[in-house]
Amino acid sequence: MAYYGFLNGQILPADQLTIGTTDLGLLRGYGLFDYFRTYNGRPFQWDWYWGRFTNSAAMLHMSVPIQKEEAYRTVMTLLEKSGGADMAFRFVLTGGYSSDSISVQQPNLLIVAEELPAQQLIQYERGIKVILDEYVREMAKVKTTDYKRVILLATAIQAAKAQDVLYHKDGEISELSRSNFFLFKGNHLITPNRHILHGITRRTILHLAESDFQIEERPVLLSELYDADELFTTSTTKHVLPITQVGELTIADGLRGERTKYLQERFGELVGNW
Amino acid sequence: MAYYGFLNGQILPADQLTIGTTDLGLLRGYGLFDYFRTYNGRPFQWDWYWGRFTNSAAMLHMSVPIQKEEAYRTVMTLLEKSGGADMAFRFVLTGGYSSDSISVQQPNLLIVAEELPAQQLIQYERGIKVILDEYVREMAKVKTTDYKRVILLATAIQAAKAQDVLYHKDGEISELSRSNFFLFKGNHLITPNRHILHGITRRTILHLAESDFQIEERPVLLSELYDADELFTTSTTKHVLPITQVGELTIADGLRGERTKYLQERFGELVGNW
Numbered sequence: 001m002a003y004y005g006f007l008n009g010q011i012l013p014a015d016q017l018t019i020g021t022t023d024l025g026l027l028r029g030y031g032l033f034d035y036f037r038t039y040n041g042r043p044f045q046w047d048w049y050w051g052r053f054t055n056s057a058a059m060l061h062m063s064v065p066i067q068k069e070e071a072y073r074t075v076m077t078l079l080e081k082s083g084g085a086d087m088a089f090r091f092v093l094t095g096g097y098s099s100d101s102i103s104v105q106q107p108n109l110l111i112v113a114e115e116l117p118a119q120q121l122i123q124y125e126r127g128i129k130v131i132l133d134e135y136v137r138e139m140a141k142v143k144t145t146d147y148k149r150v151i152l153l154a155t156a157i158q159a160a161k162a163q164d165v166l167y168h169k170d171g172e173i174s175e176l177s178r179s180n181f182f183l184f185k186g187n188h189l190i191t192p193n194r195h196i197l198h199g200i201t202r203r204t205i206l207h208l209a210e211s212d213f214q215i216e217e218r219p220v221l222l223s224e225l226y227d228a229d230e231l232f233t234t235s236t237t238k239h240v241l242p243i244t245q246v247g248e249l250t251i252a253d254g255l256r257g258e259r260t261k262y263l264q265e266r267f268g269e270l271v272g273n274w
Numbered sequence: 275m276a277y278y279g280f281l282n283g284q285i286l287p288a289d290q291l292t293i294g295t296t297d298l299g300l301l302r303g304y305g306l307f308d309y310f311r312t313y314n315g316r317p318f319q320w321d322w323y324w325g326r327f328t329n330s331a332a333m334l335h336m337s338v339p340i341q342k343e344e345a346y347r348t349v350m351t352l353l354e355k356s357g358g359a360d361m362a363f364r365f366v367l368t369g370g371y372s373s374d375s376i377s378v379q380q381p382n383l384l385i386v387a388e389e390l391p392a393q394q395l396i397q398y399e400r401g402i403k404v405i406l407d408e409y410v411r412e413m414a415k416v417k418t419t420d421y422k423r424v425i426l427l428a429t430a431i432q433a434a435k436a437q438d439v440l441y442h443k444d445g446e447i448s449e450l451s452r453s454n455f456f457l458f459k460g461n462h463l464i465t466p467n468r469h470i471l472h473g474i475t476r477r478t479i480l481h482l483a484e485s486d487f488q489i490e491e492r493p494v495l496l497s498e499l500y501d502a503d504e505l506f507t508t509s510t511t512k513h514v515l516p517i518t519q520v521g522e523l524t525i526a527d528g529l530r531g532e533r534t535k536y537l538q539e540r541f542g543e544l545v546g547n548w
Contacts, residue, residue, distance in 0.1 A: 014296075017294070018295065019293055019294075022288075024425070026368070028419055029419045029422055031300065101364070102421065104428070144422065146422070148302070148303055148334070150376075151298070151304050
């Protein structure tokens with residue numbers, strides 16, 4: 001079964017979709033995207049994802065060329081044509097075709113259905129290792145297409161037997177390359193509030209956690225890693241994934257913590273009933 | 275007459291060339307480029323441009339999939355098919371098609387012939403206005419495709435009746451959005467030596483100027499604008515373009531300076547005899 005995509009109104013199997021070479025996303029990195037998945041055949045937190053996507057577009061001075069309802073219908077059409085099982089959707093908006101290779105004229109909108117990345121279930125029990133990188137994303141609130149930094153680090157991540165990178169700058173932690181960062185200290189659930197992409201799974205977890213834990217959204221210092229009880233990261237595809245090692249530092253006893261496990265279960269219930 | 279392009283071995287009219295939507299340049303901003311022009315039917319400073327392009331590729335951990343000689347032959351083929359008049363060439367190298375939307379597998383190489391941008395001749399006599407922007411390009415030495423910053427500033431540049439932006443950070447000037455910066459103070463020709471793309475026209479001008487002026491390649495302070503005698507910018511398409519206004523500051527008497535005019539003439543002779 002092929003996955004389907006949509007480009008400016010045209011629907012085709014995704015591997016047959018092509019874009020012209022004067023696109024400003026390609027030539028000038030002028031693009032943004034969003035990415036969400038379905039559970040039980042329904043887009044998860046669609047309203048929030050759509051809101052973030054249109055907000056990213058506004059921050060890059062572009063408007064999304066279709067309305068929310070049409071976007072939703074397109075997603076459902078692609079879902080059906082692609083076989084109907086749970087899958088991911090990528091929305092990409094670029095500066096469009098440009099006659100002078102720099103001026104934005106009419107944005108290009110691409111929507112593609114994609115296979116969900118395979119989960120390595122063992123990581124949800126054992127946790128992952130991340131390495132530190134001193135960096136902060138430009139325009140962190142906007143889901144731009146700029147991922148040069150982590151792609152450049154791919155070899156270093158692999159060499160360290162790590163799974164991702166944790167960005168920090170001026171002693172302050174922001175986020176992983178494609179997911180948000182959380183820290184448990186006792187009953188306090190702490191997460192950075194700036195220099196980050198405001199993740200939808202992050203938001204979902206904050207909702208789920210607020211009745212059981214004390215939430216602190218605030219700048220988080222690198223030094224807080226040393227006496228943290230538990231760390232985890234959240235994203236659309238990672239859900240709630242424990243972090244048990246940061247560089248050479250083992251977090252607490254190096255095992256998934258009970259509170260993280262509790263949130264994994266709450267999240268599992270939420271999406272199971274979606 | 276159509277302009278032609280080359281994508282991974284295929285040659286087509288540029289407006290028929292398309293790229294698949296899993297390209298990492300498009301999806302992840304993982305791309306770099308170079309851009310040069312011909313004079314009298316010959317690529318100007320080809321060796322230097324090719325060297326910079328392959329160097330940019332190495333810094334993004336990619337290798338260019340064709341050799342220099344084949345690239346040159348391709349350029350000459352595209353030149354001939356596109357009508358043979360003087361034109362520009364854009365080389366774009368991206369992370370290629372990616373099955374997981376993040377891992378680099380095999381780079382995509384695009385080479386397109388383009389019409390030279392129209393020159394506004396009056397600007398070469400009167401000079402241009404630029405506005406200041408506090409910013410420094412990430413990986414400034416690499417000609418990446420990331421031009422979000424200046425595209426975002428397009429409205430501000432237009433509102434100020436300016437033509438471009440001059441980047442500075444921590445009191446230090448680096449470059450314009452797509453061209454290098456020079457300052458004359460008396461007989462001293464001064465140009466930033468860091469946080470810049472090492473322009474080929476910049477290098478050419480430094481060669482042309484060294485017998486007549488005292489060259490200083492060094493950090494240049496924003497405060498040096500106040501008593502500068504002349505400013506100009508250089509690039510493949512701008513050649514030697516005077517800057518007579520920076521924001522609300524008029525440089526010297528606001529007219530093109532004699533030394534800048536002298537370098538314009540020397541550059542004109544060089545390319546005329548190319």
